[in-house]
Amino acid sequence: MVKMKNKGLKTGILIIGLFTAAAILAPIISPHDPAAISQDELLMTPSLKHPLGTDSLGRDILSRMIFGARVSLSVALIAVGISTVTGVFLGSIAGYYGGFIDSFIMRLADIFLCFPTFFLILAVVAFTEPSLFNIMAIIGFTSWMGSARLIRSQILSLKEREFILAEKALGATDFRIVTYHLIPNAISPILVNAIFAIGSAILIESGLSFLGLGVQPPTPSWGNILIESKSTLAVAWWITIFPGLAIFLTIAGFHLIGEGLKKQLLNQ
Amino acid sequence: MKNLLEVKNLSKIYKGNSFFGNAKDVKALNDINFTLKPYEILSVIGESGCGKSTLAKLLIKLITPSSGQVIYDTRIIEKLTKDVQIIFQNPYQSLSPRMRIRDLMAEPLFIHHIAKKNSKDINNRLEELLKMVGMEKDALERFPHQFSGGQRQRICIARALACEPKLLILDEPISSLDLTIQVKMLDLFLELKKKLGLTYIFISHNLAVVKKIADSILILKEGELVENNRTSEIFVSPKHPYTKKLIEAAK
């Protein structure tokens, strides 16, 4: 199916694979309990016992990073899942039916697009309590516009093609035509877009958690580990570097996969 | 024998777009009248833009007429019926690219509730249909792009036959195929007609083909029906000057 000759794709899959494995196997491979506070081991430099050092409460950074991977990745995946499903649904209806429905949905998208995403999310978060589920839903429901527009334009061009006419002539219902014939043929760019969106989602979640509005301690997230980094940068560089590196690598990994997939699909 | 199809005063006008000032209406078809007896082949001939595709779409109810009626088997049909199926011109575009042949062919059976998903009889029926059009059953697991134009057209025919239609509308079904393949397809059409008791409306611009297979012919020019007669009459004593021009050009 997917030919593995693409070096970028391979690298990306390797990186994300590692992080995902870490996230799934967290309880097994984590050397310490991420919430375990230790008064004697505050702000220790990376050592054999604590390969990535400890934070100002003596918690092992590595363990917190591994569990943090769980949180960051799942939030991103679910958020993008929500936004893609919403986007595909709204975009398909807009593209297929056209007319008033199309205008309405597209104006809705325009309105959402007017707000700088992050501030929109901040505003919503201000009114709701910051919980894991809320974060996923908020990120998801404020970023559907990209995939909606993509699938709408794909469907606009596909629906005039002869095979759609043939399906109509056979008596297929609109629902059947859209779900079995239009969406499968239009889905490739949406997939690529979704991969890139996961990268963005990780960044957004990290940002929100860093500001204290996302995942709440003691649940670790790469973003909220960074909360301490502001005050401890001079004495404990490891609290800043490692979470930052993780975020960077993960987003890079997803981008590599996205670019690799784009190349793959272009060649088809 | 009573008529299988009666078309009365059929017209289709596409409204001009007055918002942009270009308010001309396009008369795609104007007052078309003809009848079709069962088991016959009626051919519709004309140049590009004469309205033959519009006629096909009207007959299969993909679009609604501006005026006039299509009476099928003494009933006025309002919407799509499985008794009338259509084969389109371009075999490279008429099959959904991401579906297997099996799913494409089974679709009409589901749509018209002839069979339920995953029932065992479907397989037999699909193999039977493929055999009828001269294809092997291993085609079922493949995708459209793995077949040639002629083969794809055969798949389209098998699909159209799935619901046991009585009338097949063939909109230039062989025009985009090589001449050598066209001959084979024509033989297939005639064989199927005999075996399954079908009636055809065969749209074409190839007079040689039409002369060979049609019982009667409609000549369309810019939306108007200029001549309507039995095949032999049309070729032996064409009446309208346009018909004569067509025959001259084909010689």
Add this chain to the structure above:
Amino acid sequence: MKKILEVKNLSVEFRIEEKRIEAVRNFTLDMEEKEIIVLAGESGSGKTIASLALTRILPALAKITAGEAYFEGKDLFLKTEIELQALRGAKISYIFQEPLVYLNPVFKISEQLKETIIYHDKISPEEANKRMLELLNLVKIIDPETVGNIYPHQLSGGMNQRVFIALALASNPKLIIADEPTTALDVITEAQILEMLKDLQNKLGFSLLFITHNLSIAKKIANRVFIMHRGEIVESEKTAEIFNSPKHIHTKELVYAYEKIGKL
């Protein structure tokens, strides 16, 4: 008569990853000056690739692996890309099947014609304008002033094809290669275009290589017919011979199809 085109044992391969597919094999064809030759064969027999190989306008994955080609006695495969560019559109012109695909949708007809004229002949704009109108007249376009002023999508298929032919004639080519130019047109228009091509060939004296899968065209215009099957030439004869006594099995198939549905 001198031979204007001589192709010997031409082979063209497609290379897709590790696979090699021979599109053209041992292709041999010759044309005399002022001759009309029909190259006939089914779709996929390699006719188009063979004709494009002559001036090396091949898709990226195709490579010429063997053979020779001489135009007016000079070796085509020894020419550089710059020399070939001077040849294309000037001495060797092509006409393809779908004019709308090959005409630029954002330029008026007159502009596209003048562009070609000026590129090859370096004459003044007024002279180019005159020549453009002459050309449109040659292809029997009734109102060349008006037609020149509009865009390709506003014309019918037949009219666009005439424009395309005018483009091909712009610099008085010695050889025109027409690849299924009438396949997408209806019967009446096809008959008109064929007759026009025959007239023009008579009047202007170019050689015409006409590619098709329909032998009835050969009957109407060809001096000789080359039959192509799976990349190779399987038979070549004078037109009458091909129809009266076809020898190769694929020639017979094509003639059989013609007898059944190619003629009234």
